[in-house]
Amino acid sequence: MKNETTLTEKDLCEEIKDLKVRNAELEKAARRFTAAKKLQNALFRIVDIANSTADLYEFYCELHNIVSELTSAKNFFIALYHQDVNGLSFPYYEDDEDNEQGKDEPLHNKEKIHSAEKYQASPTMQVITQGKLLHLNAQQIAQMGGKGRNAEDWIGVPLIQGDKVLGALVVQSYAPGFSYSKRDENLLTYVSQHIATGLSRKQSAEALKDAHKKLQQNNLELENRVQERTNELNQINLMLANEVKVRRTSEKIQKALFKITDLVSTATSLNDLFEGVHRTISELMYAENAFIAIVSKDKDALEFPYFADQHDARPGIIQLDSENDSEPSSLTVKVFQTGEPILFERSKDKKREVLGPEPISWLGVPLKDQAATFGVIVVQSYDKNHIHSNQNLSVLITIAKQVATAILRKKDADALKQAHENLERRVKERTSVLEKTIVKRRKIEKQLEHESLHDALTQLPNRKYLTEQLKIVLEGELTESSCDIALLFLDLDRFKIINDSLGHHIGDLFLVEVAKRLTSCMRDNDVVVRLGGDEFCILMSDVRSEKVAIRLAERVLNQLRSPVEVEQHSLITSASIGVRLAKVGKDNAVQVIGDADSAMYQAKHDGKNRYCLFDANIKKIVSKRLQLEQDLRNAIGTDQLSLYYQPILELFTNSIVGLEALIRWEHPTEGFISPVEFIPIAEETGLIQEVGEKVVEMACQSLHEFSQISATESLYVNVNISAIQILSRTSDESIRKLIAKYKIDPSKLNAEITESILVEDFKAAIQFVQELKTIGMKVFLDDFGTGYSSLSYLHQFPFDLIKLDQSFIQSTSENNSNITLIESIGFLATNLGMDIVVEGIETEAQMMLAQNLNCRFGQGYLFAKPMPKHQLIKFVQEYATSTSFIN
Known part of the structure; x- marks a missing residue:
C-alpha cells in the first residue's frame, strides 16, 4: 500500500512538473506574443497618431511614449534634417541629465534650425549623412567629443522615407552599466521605418488632424482593451486562451x-x-x-x-442635399x-x-x-x-x-486597362493609314524645323539660323585669306515712326517689302536674315576683300532710297548698316554678330542712311555711348539738365519779344555735354519723350518766375517738340497739365516743330497743332527750308510763325538766289498771316538784309548767345537801357 502511494505521489510530482514546464512555455509564448503585440500596437499607434494628434509636437510626445513602451527611452530626441538650407532642428528633445546646453541649443529651443556644419562631427549627424543605425557606448561617445554629460549607451536610427533621410531618432541611457541589446537595435530600426512614414504623412497632413480625432479616440480605446487583456494574460490561463483568440482574430484580419x-x-x-x-x-x-x-x-x-x-x-x-443643414x-x-x-x-x-x-x-x-x-x-x-x-x-x-x-x-x-484596350483598338484602326500618317508627320517635322529657323512674317531665316550657320562656317579650317566672310547688320532708320503712326499691320507689310528688296540685292550664295523687329543681317560668303562687302552695303542703301508702296501709303525709309569682316578658324559667331551690331550703332550715330566698317575703336565708342545713354537716364529728373535761353528780337524796334529754350547737360564728371551729342541718343532710345517733358516743365517754371519780374513779364518762351513726342499722342495733355500746374498764360508758351514730322506723319502733326491751338498756344515751324518741299505745308497748317533756317541768311552773300527765295517765302507768309524769324544772324549786314527783306523777327549771336536763366534776366534788364545789338 505504501509503494502504491509512493508511486502515485511520484506520478503526481511528475505531472505537476510537466504542468509547470508547460505553464512556463505558455508564459514564454505569452511574453513573445505580448512583445509582438506591443510592436504591432506600436505600429498601429504610429499610424494613428499621424492622423489624430493635434500638432507635430504632440505627435513627437506620443512617439516618445510609444518608443518608451518598447525599450528604455527616457532620454529621447528627434532630429530633422533640412536639406534645402543644410540645417538641423530638434523639434522634440527630452534629456533629464544633459542640463549644460545653452539657451539656443535643442533642449531649450525646439523650433530653431541650426547649421548642419555645427553638428558635423556629432553621432546624430553621422546617422543622417550615412543613413544607417549607429550604436555607441560611453567610451565611443567620449572619443567623438560630445557636449554635456556623455551617455552610458546611445542608439541613433535614421528616419528614411523612400530614398530621402528625413532625420534621426535617438535614445540614450545614463544608467551605469546599461547597454541596449541587438533586439533593441532591430526594434528601433523596424519602428523607425514606420515613424518615418508617419512623420512624412503627419508633416503633409497636419491640417487634417480634426478629421482624424475620432479615429484616434477609437484606436486609443482599442489599445486600452488590448492592454487590459495583456495584463490578465500573466495571471490566468484563461486570459492566455483569450489572447490566443485575439491573436487569431488579428491574423484573420x-x-x-x-x-x-x-x-x-x-x-x-x-x-x-x-x-x-x-x-x-x-x-x-x-x-x-x-x-x-x-x-x-x-x-x-x-x-x-x-x-x-x-x-x-x-x-x-x-x-x-448639400444646402440642407438638417439631420x-x-x-x-x-x-x-x-x-x-x-x-x-x-x-x-x-x-x-x-x-x-x-x-x-x-x-x-x-x-x-x-x-x-x-x-x-x-x-x-x-x-x-x-x-x-x-x-x-x-x-x-x-x-x-x-x-x-x-x-x-x-x-x-x-x-488603365481600358485605356490600353482603347489604344490597341485605335492602333488597329489606324494601321491601314499608318504610312500616310508617317508621311504627314515627316512633313510636319520638316515644317516645324523650318519654322524654328525662319521668321514667320518674312519667311527669311531667323537669328537661330544665323547663329548656327555662322558657327558652322567660322569653325572650319583656318585659311590664308585675310577675310572669308562678311556680316552686314541692318537697322531701319524710320521704322518706329511708321509702326507707331500707321499701326502694326502696315508695319508688318512694310517689313515684308523691305525683305524682298534686301533679297533682290544679294549674290547667289548670300543669306538675308531677319533678327526681329526692324533688324536684318546679311551673311556674305567668299569675301576676299572689304570692297565686296562695301559694294553690297551701298547697293542696299540705294535700293532703300526709293519709297516703299504699302496699301496706298508711300513710305520712305533708309538703313544704318554695320559691316564686320570675319576669318574662318579665328573668329566666333557671337563676337561677329556683336561687333556688326556695334558698327551699325555707330553708323546710326553718324547720321543714319550709311554704313560703317567695324574696327578696334568702334567697340570703345559704342561702349562710351551706351554709358552716356545710362548717364542720361540718371540725369533726367536731376539738376544736371537745365535750360539756356536765347533772345528773339523785333528787328524794327530792337526790342526783345521772346526766348528760345535750349536744353543743356552738365555731367557731374564729364562736364558740359553738347546737345548735338546726347539728343540723337535720346531720340534713338526713346528718352527724348522724358527729356522733352522735362524741357516743357522747366520752361513753364521759368515763365512763372518771369511773370513776377517787370522786365521779363511780357516775354514768350519757345520749346522744341520732337517728332517722337508728337507721335506719342500724349504730349498735348502733358503740356496742358503743366500749364495748369504753374498757372501760366498759355499764349506765352510756344511750340517749335520741325519740317520732318510733316513728312513722317501729316495727320499726327496737324492733330497735335490743333490740340495746342485749343489750349491757347502758338506753334512755330522750326528750321524751315532744310530739305523738304515745305511751301505746300504752309497752306495746310495753322502755323503762327516760320523760323527760317540759319543756312539761308548765312549764305546770302554767296548765293543771291537765296535772297529771292527769302523774298518769296516772306511774301507767302505775309499772305497767310504768318511772321518770320530769321535764325543765325551774326553780323550787322545780315540783320540789315533781314530788315530789307521785310522779316520782322530775328535771333542769333549778334544779339545774344544762349544763357542760363539768372544771366538772361540780368541781360534783359540791362538791354532795356542799351542801344547796342551786340552781345
Whole structure:
C-alpha cells in the first residue's frame, strides 16, 4: 500500500512538473506574443497618431511614449534634417541629465534650425549623412567629443522615407552599466521605418488632424482593451486562451487585408472585387447582408454598385442635399457626410432611419481617399442572434481602409486597362493609314524645323539660323585669306515712326517689302536674315576683300532710297548698316554678330542712311555711348539738365519779344555735354519723350518766375517738340497739365516743330497743332527750308510763325538766289498771316538784309548767345537801357 502511494505521489510530482514546464512555455509564448503585440500596437499607434494628434509636437510626445513602451527611452530626441538650407532642428528633445546646453541649443529651443556644419562631427549627424543605425557606448561617445554629460549607451536610427533621410531618432541611457541589446537595435530600426512614414504623412497632413480625432479616440480605446487583456494574460490561463483568440482574430484580419489587396489584381471587374470583399468580411463577422455606396461623379448622389441583402433589392440612388443643414434622413448619408463610422442597434435607437427594411443591427464605415470620403461600406443584420459589436466596428474600420485603397487601385487599374484596350483598338484602326500618317508627320517635322529657323512674317531665316550657320562656317579650317566672310547688320532708320503712326499691320507689310528688296540685292550664295523687329543681317560668303562687302552695303542703301508702296501709303525709309569682316578658324559667331551690331550703332550715330566698317575703336565708342545713354537716364529728373535761353528780337524796334529754350547737360564728371551729342541718343532710345517733358516743365517754371519780374513779364518762351513726342499722342495733355500746374498764360508758351514730322506723319502733326491751338498756344515751324518741299505745308497748317533756317541768311552773300527765295517765302507768309524769324544772324549786314527783306523777327549771336536763366534776366534788364545789338 505504501509503494502504491509512493508511486502515485511520484506520478503526481511528475505531472505537476510537466504542468509547470508547460505553464512556463505558455508564459514564454505569452511574453513573445505580448512583445509582438506591443510592436504591432506600436505600429498601429504610429499610424494613428499621424492622423489624430493635434500638432507635430504632440505627435513627437506620443512617439516618445510609444518608443518608451518598447525599450528604455527616457532620454529621447528627434532630429530633422533640412536639406534645402543644410540645417538641423530638434523639434522634440527630452534629456533629464544633459542640463549644460545653452539657451539656443535643442533642449531649450525646439523650433530653431541650426547649421548642419555645427553638428558635423556629432553621432546624430553621422546617422543622417550615412543613413544607417549607429550604436555607441560611453567610451565611443567620449572619443567623438560630445557636449554635456556623455551617455552610458546611445542608439541613433535614421528616419528614411523612400530614398530621402528625413532625420534621426535617438535614445540614450545614463544608467551605469546599461547597454541596449541587438533586439533593441532591430526594434528601433523596424519602428523607425514606420515613424518615418508617419512623420512624412503627419508633416503633409497636419491640417487634417480634426478629421482624424475620432479615429484616434477609437484606436486609443482599442489599445486600452488590448492592454487590459495583456495584463490578465500573466495571471490566468484563461486570459492566455483569450489572447490566443485575439491573436487569431488579428491574423484573420491580416489575411483579410492580404486577400483584399490580391483582389485588385485578380478581380476581373469592380463587381468581382466587391463580391470578394463581401466574402472576406464574412470570414471576420456576420455579414450576410452588405452593400457598398459610392458617390457619383457629379458629387450629388450616392450610387450602389454592390448590394447583397436577403430582404431588400438594390436601391436606386440617394440624392445628397448639400444646402440642407438638417439631420440626414439616412444613416448611410450621415456616415458619408460626417466621414465617421456608425454602429446602430434598433433596440437602443428607434428613431433612426436606415436604408430599406429595418435591420436589428447596422454597421457603416466611410471609405476615404486620404481625408475625402468617397463612399460607405455597410453590414446589417435582421437576426437578433447577430448583433454587431464595437469589436466588429473596429475590425470593419481596419478593413475599410484596405477596401478603400483596393477600390481606388482597381478603378485606376480598370481605367488603365481600358485605356490600353482603347489604344490597341485605335492602333488597329489606324494601321491601314499608318504610312500616310508617317508621311504627314515627316512633313510636319520638316515644317516645324523650318519654322524654328525662319521668321514667320518674312519667311527669311531667323537669328537661330544665323547663329548656327555662322558657327558652322567660322569653325572650319583656318585659311590664308585675310577675310572669308562678311556680316552686314541692318537697322531701319524710320521704322518706329511708321509702326507707331500707321499701326502694326502696315508695319508688318512694310517689313515684308523691305525683305524682298534686301533679297533682290544679294549674290547667289548670300543669306538675308531677319533678327526681329526692324533688324536684318546679311551673311556674305567668299569675301576676299572689304570692297565686296562695301559694294553690297551701298547697293542696299540705294535700293532703300526709293519709297516703299504699302496699301496706298508711300513710305520712305533708309538703313544704318554695320559691316564686320570675319576669318574662318579665328573668329566666333557671337563676337561677329556683336561687333556688326556695334558698327551699325555707330553708323546710326553718324547720321543714319550709311554704313560703317567695324574696327578696334568702334567697340570703345559704342561702349562710351551706351554709358552716356545710362548717364542720361540718371540725369533726367536731376539738376544736371537745365535750360539756356536765347533772345528773339523785333528787328524794327530792337526790342526783345521772346526766348528760345535750349536744353543743356552738365555731367557731374564729364562736364558740359553738347546737345548735338546726347539728343540723337535720346531720340534713338526713346528718352527724348522724358527729356522733352522735362524741357516743357522747366520752361513753364521759368515763365512763372518771369511773370513776377517787370522786365521779363511780357516775354514768350519757345520749346522744341520732337517728332517722337508728337507721335506719342500724349504730349498735348502733358503740356496742358503743366500749364495748369504753374498757372501760366498759355499764349506765352510756344511750340517749335520741325519740317520732318510733316513728312513722317501729316495727320499726327496737324492733330497735335490743333490740340495746342485749343489750349491757347502758338506753334512755330522750326528750321524751315532744310530739305523738304515745305511751301505746300504752309497752306495746310495753322502755323503762327516760320523760323527760317540759319543756312539761308548765312549764305546770302554767296548765293543771291537765296535772297529771292527769302523774298518769296516772306511774301507767302505775309499772305497767310504768318511772321518770320530769321535764325543765325551774326553780323550787322545780315540783320540789315533781314530788315530789307521785310522779316520782322530775328535771333542769333549778334544779339545774344544762349544763357542760363539768372544771366538772361540780368541781360534783359540791362538791354532795356542799351542801344547796342551786340552781345
